Amino acid sequence: MIGGVAIRPATEADLPAITDIYAHAVRTGTASYEYDPPTLLEMRGRFEALAAQRYPYICAEAEDGAVIGYAYAGPFRTRPAYRFNVEDSIYIAPAAQGRGFGKLLLSQLLRESEALGFRQMIAVIGDARVNVASARLHAALGFSQVGRIEASGFKFGRWCDTIIMQRPLNDGASTLPAG
Numbered sequence: 001m002i003g004g005v006a007i008r009p010a011t012e013a014d015l016p017a018i019t020d021i022y023a024h025a026v027r028t029g030t031a032s033y034e035y036d037p038p039t040l041l042e043m044r045g046r047f048e049a050l051a052a053q054r055y056p057y058i059c060a061e062a063e064d065g066a067v068i069g070y071a072y073a074g075p076f077r078t079r080p081a082y083r084f085n086v087e088d089s090i091y092i093a094p095a096a097q098g099r100g101f102g103k104l105l106l107s108q109l110l111r112e113s114e115a116l117g118f119r120q121m122i123a124v125i126g127d128a129r130v131n132v133a134s135a136r137l138h139a140a141l142g143f144s145q146v147g148r149i150e151a152s153g154f155k156f157g158r159w160c161d162t163i164i165m166q167r168p169l170n171d172g173a174s175t176l177p178a179g
Contacts, residue, residue, distance in 0.1 A: 005101060007108045010059040010070055012044065017067035018059065019043045021093050030127030030160050031091070031134065033153040050074050055086065056112035060101045068096035071105040073113045076122045084119040084177050090134070102137050110141065114169045119177060121167045126153055127160035135163060143167040 010018065023037035038046070050057050050072055057072040073086035088109055090102050113121055123138045125131055128148065135145070147164035154160070 003100070003104075004063045005068065005104065006061045007058055007104050008061060010047070010057045010067075010072075012047065014059050014067050014070070015043055015047060016040060017093075018047075018070045018091075021067070021070065021091050024094060025091050029131075030153065030155050031125070031131050033126050033155055033160070035155065054116070056109055056116070058105060058108055058112070060092075060096075060105055062096075066093075068093045069101045069105055071102075071109045073109055073118070073121065076120075084117075085122055086113050086118045086120075087122045087124060088113075090137075098133070102134075103140065106137060106141055110167070110169065117177070118169050119172055121169055123165040123167075125163045125165065127155070128163040129161060135165065138165045138167070141167065 019038070019040045022032070022043065026032050026034045026037040047057060053075070055073050058070065059067045060069040062068050069090070069092035071088060071090040073088050076082050076085040076087040088106065090105055092102050110121065121143075123134070123143055125134045125138070128135065143165040144167070145163055146166045149162045149164070151159040152162040
């Protein structure tokens with residue numbers, strides 16, 4: 001436990017809180033380009049799909065047991081050549097933002113993704129002009145910006161740019177993967 005917060009594997013019991021955190025992000029922000037928050041049933045399906053493929057899915061739990069954030073790694077793309085890459089997602093409850101919990105979650109997600117043998121982590125950050133905190137968090141943990149897709153999302157009546165950030169895991173591209 002760090003600063004009264006435990007980073008641990010997410011469970012199905014955490015999904016109502018995770019759904020609420022994500023719903024707030026969808027309704028009020030542009031980090032996600034979804035327009036309508038997914039239901040608990042949809043979030044359960046997404047969670048189960050990642051769990052079935054053994055991708056890491058973790059949460060930040062406060063001392064009182066409340067889930068205040070979550071993160072997961074999932075497939076960057078589905079074609080076989082991309083299988084050594086993961087894409088990360090991190091969301092923090094509004095009241096817990098700006099307190100370092102995203103860094104705790106992303107640090108653990110990096111460790112778990114490396115332990116699973118992945119070679120690259122990709123961050124796809126929506127609305128780059130607004131979500132600078134996410135870009136700064138990723139940069140602080142070794143990610144580099146490798147691309148910008150201008151006007152790639154349209155939400156809340158305006159165009160949003162997306163930035164792509166990348167961080168090598170394990171040996172990155174310096175050695176061939178096993179398998």
